[in-house]
Amino acid sequence: MAALAQFMPLLPMIPGLVSEVREIISILHTPALTEEERNARLDALMARLDQRVAEIEAMELPARQEEDPNA
Amino acid sequence: MHRNRKSWVCLVLVVLLIAGCASGGDKSYKGLAITAVTLDNLAGQMQAVNGVFKQKCNVEKSLTPKQCNGFVDFGEKFKKLYPSAVGLWKSSRTVSDTAVQGQADAVVNSLITELVKWGSVVGYDVLTQLKK
Numbered sequence: 001m002a003a004l005a006q007f008m009p010l011l012p013m014i015p016g017l018v019s020e021v022r023e024i025i026s027i028l029h030t031p032a033l034t035e036e037e038r039n040a041r042l043d044a045l046m047a048r049l050d051q052r053v054a055e056i057e058a059m060e061l062p063a064r065q066e067e068d069p070n071a
Numbered sequence: 072m073h074r075n076r077k078s079w080v081c082l083v084l085v086v087l088l089i090a091g092c093a094s095g096g097d098k099s100y101k102g103l104a105i106t107a108v109t110l111d112n113l114a115g116q117m118q119a120v121n122g123v124f125k126q127k128c129n130v131e132k133s134l135t136p137k138q139c140n141g142f143v144d145f146g147e148k149f150k151k152l153y154p155s156a157v158g159l160w161k162s163s164r165t166v167s168d169t170a171v172q173g174q175a176d177a178v179v180n181s182l183i184t185e186l187v188k189w190g191s192v193v194g195y196d197v198l199t200q201l202k203k
Contacts, residue, residue, distance in 0.1 A: 033100070038100045041100075041104060042100070042103060042104065042107070042164060045103075045104060045107035045108070045111070046107070046161065046164070048107070048111050049107060049110055049111060049157045049160065049161075050157075052110070052111055052114035052115075052153075052157070053114075053153065053154045053157050055114060055118065056114050056117065056118075056149070056150055056153045056154070057150065057154065059117070059118060059121060059146075059150065060125070061121060061124075061125075061142075061143050061146040061147065061150075062121070062124050062125045062128040062129050062139055062142065062143055062146075063128070063129050064139070064140055064143055065128060065136030065139045065140055066136060067136040067137060067140065068136070
């Protein structure tokens with residue numbers, strides 16, 4: 001159980017990718033859109049990306065570790 | 072457990088294949104939309120992998136300093152390249168330039184490839200611990 005618990009943080013990545021594949025397939029199968037509809041969808045995606053950029057810029061990386069020179 | 076790691080890598084490859092096929096032609100909207108979805112998801116995946124590394128490097132101390140510092144190097148690179156890739160995506164949308172979009176795709180693909188590598192580093196260590 002302890003080993004399974006350690007694996008748990010990885011699990012959210014799998015549904016994320018499944019939803020990405022679904023979203024891409026839905027884009028590929030979307031019937032022809034008007035220019036207005038296309039612009040509206042791209043505007044929404046751009047807003048999401050702006051949000052993501054802010055999140056990535058604010059993301060705190062792990063603290064650096066001191067490496068053993070004799071290792 | 073091993074099957075889950077494999078399916079994660081397979082899904083990334085499928086995404087790359089689909090994105091590559093769609094952006095190859097003149098379907099500029101679909102190409103742009105797919106690159107944006109991939110960029111969006113890439114950020115989420117990076118945050119998730121970063122969370123695992125933080126836990127294992129700074130709390131559990133279950134990874135080597137070399138592994139942790141290697142991921143930090145990648146993370147610093149990611150923090151510089153991700154906004155650039157989004158900037159390229161915005162430029163390619165504004166000027167409808169497929170060459171610029173290709174540059175954005177190239178940055179995204181290189182980041183995904185490296186992120187998969189770091190994800191599997193964490194997965195490998197989990198499997199090693201399971202065998203103990």
